[in-house]
Amino acid sequence: MSQRRDTAFDDFVQARGWALLRFAYVLSGDAHLSEDLVQEVLARMHRRWDKVTALQHPEAYVRTAIVRQYVSWRRRRSAGETILAELPEPPGLSEPQQRVLARDQMWRLMAGLPRAQRAVLVLRFYCDLPDDDIAQLLGCGQSTVRSQAARALARMRTLLADEEVHSDG
Amino acid sequence: MDELDRLLAETMHDAASRAPAADRLLSTVHHRSDRLRRRRLATGLAAVAAVLAVGIPAAGALVARAPTDNAPVAGSIQLVGTYPAPVFPYTLPATDGLSAPVASMRDGALSAFFEATELQQHSDITVTVTSSEPASTAAATEKTVRVRGHSATLRTVKVQPAKQLILTWQESPGRWIRLATDDTYSQQQVIAFAEALTPASVEVLPPFQLDLSPAGFTLDTVTASTMRFRTSPAAPPITVVLRKRYQLDGSNRNVGSYRALLATGTGGTKLSIDVTDWNATLEVSVGTGLALSDADLIRFAAGIHILNRSDPQ
Numbered sequence: 001m002s003q004r005r006d007t008a009f010d011d012f013v014q015a016r017g018w019a020l021l022r023f024a025y026v027l028s029g030d031a032h033l034s035e036d037l038v039q040e041v042l043a044r045m046h047r048r049w050d051k052v053t054a055l056q057h058p059e060a061y062v063r064t065a066i067v068r069q070y071v072s073w074r075r076r077r078s079a080g081e082t083i084l085a086e087l088p089e090p091p092g093l094s095e096p097q098q099r100v101l102a103r104d105q106m107w108r109l110m111a112g113l114p115r116a117q118r119a120v121l122v123l124r125f126y127c128d129l130p131d132d133d134i135a136q137l138l139g140c141g142q143s144t145v146r147s148q149a150a151r152a153l154a155r156m157r158t159l160l161a162d163e164e165v166h167s168d169g
Numbered sequence: 170m171d172e173l174d175r176l177l178a179e180t181m182h183d184a185a186s187r188a189p190a191a192d193r194l195l196s197t198v199h200h201r202s203d204r205l206r207r208r209r210l211a212t213g214l215a216a217v218a219a220v221l222a223v224g225i226p227a228a229g230a231l232v233a234r235a236p237t238d239n240a241p242v243a244g245s246i247q248l249v250g251t252y253p254a255p256v257f258p259y260t261l262p263a264t265d266g267l268s269a270p271v272a273s274m275r276d277g278a279l280s281a282f283f284e285a286t287e288l289q290q291h292s293d294i295t296v297t298v299t300s301s302e303p304a305s306t307a308a309a310t311e312k313t314v315r316v317r318g319h320s321a322t323l324r325t326v327k328v329q330p331a332k333q334l335i336l337t338w339q340e341s342p343g344r345w346i347r348l349a350t351d352d353t354y355s356q357q358q359v360i361a362f363a364e365a366l367t368p369a370s371v372e373v374l375p376p377f378q379l380d381l382s383p384a385g386f387t388l389d390t391v392t393a394s395t396m397r398f399r400t401s402p403a404a405p406p407i408t409v410v411l412r413k414r415y416q417l418d419g420s421n422r423n424v425g426s427y428r429a430l431l432a433t434g435t436g437g438t439k440l441s442i443d444v445t446d447w448n449a450t451l452e453v454s455v456g457t458g459l460a461l462s463d464a465d466l467i468r469f470a471a472g473i474h475i476l477n478r479s480d481p482q
Contacts (some may be wrong), residue, residue, distance in 0.1 A: 002384035013194060013195045013198060014195060017194040017195065018188070018190070018191040018194075021188045021189055021191055021194065022185035022186075022188040023185075024188075025184065025185060025187070025188035025189065026181045026184055026185050026188075029184075031187075031188070031189045034189060035189050035190060035194075035197075038194065039194070039197050039198050039201050040201070042194075042198040042202075043198050043201035043202040043204075043205055043212060044202075044205065046198065046199075046202035047202065047206070050329050056194040056245075066400045068394075071390055094361065099179075103176065103179060103180040103183050105186075106176055106177060106180040107180050107184055110177075110180070121177060122181060123180055125178040126178070126182065126185070153173060153174075156173060157173065158171075
């Protein structure tokens with residue numbers, strides 16, 4: 001292992017490690033799984049870091065590996081991967097408080113999405129990637145990205161409507 | 170962007186702030202990278218002896234001694250003490266910059282992995298031996314070359330971070346060899362590696378030591394987490410897989426001191442054992458149609474010793 005590669009690798013992990021963990025956490029919704037994903041991908045790239053840094057966008061390559069690892073890994077049992085019991089919305093909240101509750105509700109609903117659909121939403125809304133970049137990253141066609149996103153958003157809308165009906169009732 | 174889109178973006182950015190801290194990330198990644206490297210470098214017959222010596226002691230095995238009060242059912246699969254150990258039949262000359270081979274086996278295909286220890290001039294090389302022509306699905310440019318007196322196909326697959334070079338030829342009737350590496354080497358160097366292969370017996374090191382094995386079965390898969398036995402390529406298998414620990418849906422058996430769940434479904438019978446001190450779940454599956462009694466399945470499982478070189482899926 002060359003000293004130069006080790007230093008470059010260490011510098012990258014020090015500088016971008018938390019950004020990668022944030023990305024993996026949004027992607028997986030699970031703190032332990034996000035750590036596992038980032039550690040696994042970086043450990044496998046460690047020895048090849050010279051070749052990775054020779055790429056135009058090394059960090060994009062690492063993020064691609066994290067997404068593919070996430071989509072392909074065997075599902076694990078995790079409270080973060082199931083839709084939790086509904087939280088009734090307390091009456092009389094201010095708008096900022098309602099916004100916080102809405103975000104909590106969205107986060108719980110995201111947990112119910114299949115992994116590929118969740119990955120598409122994260123790449124679109126967290127990473128702000130256009131559909132052609134998402135397609136390239138996931139190794140699928142743009143039409144697949146659009147259909148996955150449409151299905152995910154439709155499911156979110158349905159679940160939101162269901163929750164509103166239940167809390168109204 | 171509609172209200173749902175905006176709320177999703179807001180939710181994700183808000184959630185990101187709750188991500189785990191990166192304080193120990195670098196040291197953990199180094200530790201994990203070293204572990205991967207050690208696993209690749211574990212090799213040779215000397216390693217077999219060493220691993221058996223450092224493998225878990227008898228008290229740490231699933232049971233210290235396989236129970237003897239469950240006599241085999243007449244006509245069923247017999248459990249015996251030994252099984253034919255697979256060996257990889259070639260090696261490369263010892264070279265500075267490449268480690269000794271580590272052999273494995275998947276679906277009957279034997280592979281040897283030569284890890285590069287110097288990465289400026291060398292790259293990892295994997296040599297695979299199969300009984301039929303290996304399938305190639307990735308888009309590639311192809312070139313016909315001459316190797317060891319045979320016509321061979323050299324394929325270049327454009328992937329990042331390095332192009333893959335894959336050389337395939339039929340060594341003899343019923344034996345195909347595939348040598349895969351990357352463009353750290355020139356095409357001439359790849360052909361030279363193929364020419365340099367010599368007969369050898371590189372043992373495929375299993376992740377478990379087995380006190381018992383099914384008579385008449387041979388191993389067709391041996392990886393860091395899996396051993397799979399079959400009588401023929403299409404026959405139902407007996408499989409032992411070590412997985413990262415997961416919660417069992419209850420338990421109805423004990424294997425040694427461990428809780429276990431025995432379940433039968435459309436795919437056959439599966440015994441899942443909660444191996445708490447390895448933080449793992451050991452699954453022993455018997456394919457549909459195989460006549461192994463539940464008592465024998467438990468007897469077989471009780472004789473499985475997890476070795477340090479194993480790595481759960």
